[in-house]
Amino acid sequence: xxxxxxxxxxxxxxxxxxxxxxxxxxxxxxxxxxxxxxxxxxxxxxxxxxxxxxxxxxxxxxxxxxxxxxxxxxxxxxxxxxxxxxxxxxxxxxxxxxxxxxxxxxxxxxxxxxxxxxxxxxxxxxxxxxxxxxxxxxxxxxxxxxxxxxxxxxxxxxxxxxxxxxxxxxxxxxxxxxxxxxxxxxxxxxxxxxxxxxxxxxxxxxxxxxxxxxxxxxxxxxxxxxxxxxxxxxxxxxxxxxxxxxxxxxxxxxxxxxxxxxxxxxxxxxxxxxxxxxxxxxxxxxxxxxxxxxxxxxxxxxxxxxxxxxxxxxxxxxxxxxxxxxxxxxxxxxxxxxxxxxxxxxxxxxxxxxxxxxxxxxxxxxxxxxxxxxxxxxxxxxxxxxxxxxxxxxx
Amino acid sequence: xxxxxxxxxxxxxxxxxxxxxxxxxxxxxxxxxxxxxxxxxxxxxxxxxxxxxxxxxxxxxxxxxxxxxxxxxxxxxxxxxxxxxxxxxxx
Numbered sequence: 092x093x094x095x096x097x098x099x100x101x102x103x104x105x106x107x108x109x110x111x112x113x114x115x116x117x118x119x120x121x122x123x124x125x126x127x128x129x130x131x132x133x134x135x136x137x138x139x140x141x142x143x144x145x146x147x148x149x150x151x152x153x154x155x156x157x158x159x160x161x162x163x164x165x166x167x168x169x170x171x172x173x174x175x176x177x178x179x180x181x182x183x184x185x186x187x188x189x190x191x192x193x194x195x196x197x198x199x200x201x202x203x204x205x206x207x208x209x210x211x212x213x214x215x216x217x218x219x220x221x222x223x224x225x226x227x228x229x230x231x232x233x234x235x236x237x238x239x240x241x242x243x244x245x246x247x248x249x250x251x252x253x254x255x256x257x258x259x260x261x262x263x264x265x266x267x268x269x270x271x272x273x274x275x276x277x278x279x280x281x282x283x284x285x286x287x288x289x290x291x292x293x294x295x296x297x298x299x300x301x302x303x304x305x306x307x308x309x310x311x312x313x314x315x316x317x318x319x320x321x322x323x324x325x326x327x328x329x330x331x332x333x334x335x336x337x338x339x340x341x342x343x344x345x346x347x348x349x350x351x352x353x354x355x356x357x358x359x360x361x362x363x364x365x366x367x368x369x370x371x372x373x374x375x376x377x378x379x380x381x382x383x384x385x386x387x388x389x390x391x392x393x394x395x396x397x398x399x400x401x402x403x404x405x406x407x408x409x410x411x412x413x414x415x416x417x418x419x420x421x422x423x424x425x426x427x428x429x430x431x432x433x434x435x436x437x438x439x440x441x442x443x444x445x446x447x448x449x450x451x452x453x454x455x456x457x458x459x460x461x462x463x464x465x466x467x468x469x470x471x472x473x474x475x476x477x478x479x480x481x482x483x484x485x486x
Numbered sequence: 487x488x489x490x491x492x493x494x495x496x497x498x499x500x501x502x503x504x505x506x507x508x509x510x511x512x513x514x515x516x517x518x519x520x521x522x523x524x525x526x527x528x529x530x531x532x533x534x535x536x537x538x539x540x541x542x543x544x545x546x547x548x549x550x551x552x553x554x555x556x557x558x559x560x561x562x563x564x565x566x567x568x569x570x571x572x573x574x575x576x577x
Contacts, residue, residue: 128518135521241521249511260512321529321565367498367524372568385561394571408565410529 096122098288104134107292108247109453115254126263130244136415141447144232148199161450171246174366180235180330297439312416319411333360358392385412428474495535497528
């Protein structure tokens with residue numbers, strides 16, 4: 092049996108959910124196809140960052156700031172609690188060298204309109220008393236926030252359904268036929284769906300879906316691991332990140348004083364208090380295909396890094412660890428774009444920024460499809476920047 | 487039949503009623519119920535409540551108990567402190 096839809100969204104993670112929601116709001120009869128359950132991949136194995144402070148000043152930070160600004164309205168709009176909180180964030184400097192580079196980062200962000208404020212050693216400890224005494228300062232960013240990524244994804248899908256969208260869970264896309272001028276037939280292991288518009292929001296599986304229409308999309312899985320603490324007192328009241336996490340972007344000579352494992356697995360402090368009074372502690376980065384098993388050496392390195400910044404963590408329990416694979420794009424920018432194939436769109440490659448950029452991405456794709464005025468210039472996100480990578484497309 | 491007001495997941499304080507509501511909204515596995523209600527996400531990681539949640543899912547959907555897959559387990563098997571996790575550097 093062939094069904095029809097105005098648009099088919101492939102992927103039930105936060106990006107697909109957001110696209111579905113904004114399409115439904117624009118009265119597009121959209122259908123989401125997800126091979127597992129909603130938020131069962133990357134969006135269920137991440138943290139709830141909505142941050143402009145860790146982005147590169149410029150287009151990156153403009154998009155991140157805009158992305159963050161859309162959350163309060165969305166949280167009010169949905170019937171489902173996404174646990175949005177806007178407590179800001181603090182990026183801490185481990186030594187004077189980091190502080191020097193950090194001040195430059197803060198100045199450039201401020202120029203782009205990101206509301207940042209620098210703290211000296213005394214101020215940073217007044218702000219977060221449990222920080223290790225030798226931390227020399229920090230940068231506060233007021234517009235940053237956090238939420239529960241699983242609730243966000245489920246909330247967007249439920250909101251879209253209420254507006255008339257269709258959701259097919261446990262439905263695997265097996266092929267995409269190009270159907271002359273009419274568009275596509277999306278083949279699945281259940282029904283086939285005829286549609287003029289397909290949006291590839293398959294996250295770490297984006298390249299597989301791209302292959303079905305002859306597009307070579309440079310996105311692959313990159314694993315990150317997180318520790319979950321027990322419910323306890325507030326170690327810190329808001330998002331804390333070490334500036335060393337960003338140093339590589341700004342200085343090729345900068346070296347952190349870290350263990351070989353921390354170096355090897357890219358381990359850096361990312362602390363996130365949750366709405367249920369526990370906290371998540373990351374982070375790591377490694378390319379291991381689709382492997383989402385926990386690695387003991389990484390767990391240990393994350394714990395060590397946590398205690399380095401917050402010695403008080405020493406006696407708090409870890410109750411779980413998890414790993415997720417993030418859609419890593421070869422040039423670190425997501426792809427939010429139309430393609431050489433009319434009607435075929437890509438929204439993927441956000442790596443660690445997918446939660447924060449979910450709403451701006453969903454809005455952009457919906458506006459592109461409906462021919463509306465765009466919320467931000469999408470040129471830097473265009474798939475056409477990889478023009479030399481296109482294989483066997485028959486236009 | 488478990489009464490609606492029974493606290494099924496004591497760690498995260500989730501009642502049978504909240505679990506039944508999640509099932510009505512489409513949660514069809516222990517993992518999906520966990521994602522919507524947090525049942526099984528707390529200190530005991532579902533060791534206490536998982537079977538009760540599975541019973542409710544079975545009653546509400548008609549699935550047999552042996553068709554309901556257990557939720558994923560992850561290290562550490564028992565809670566350990568961040569300090570214990572660090573151990574000695576064996577590099």
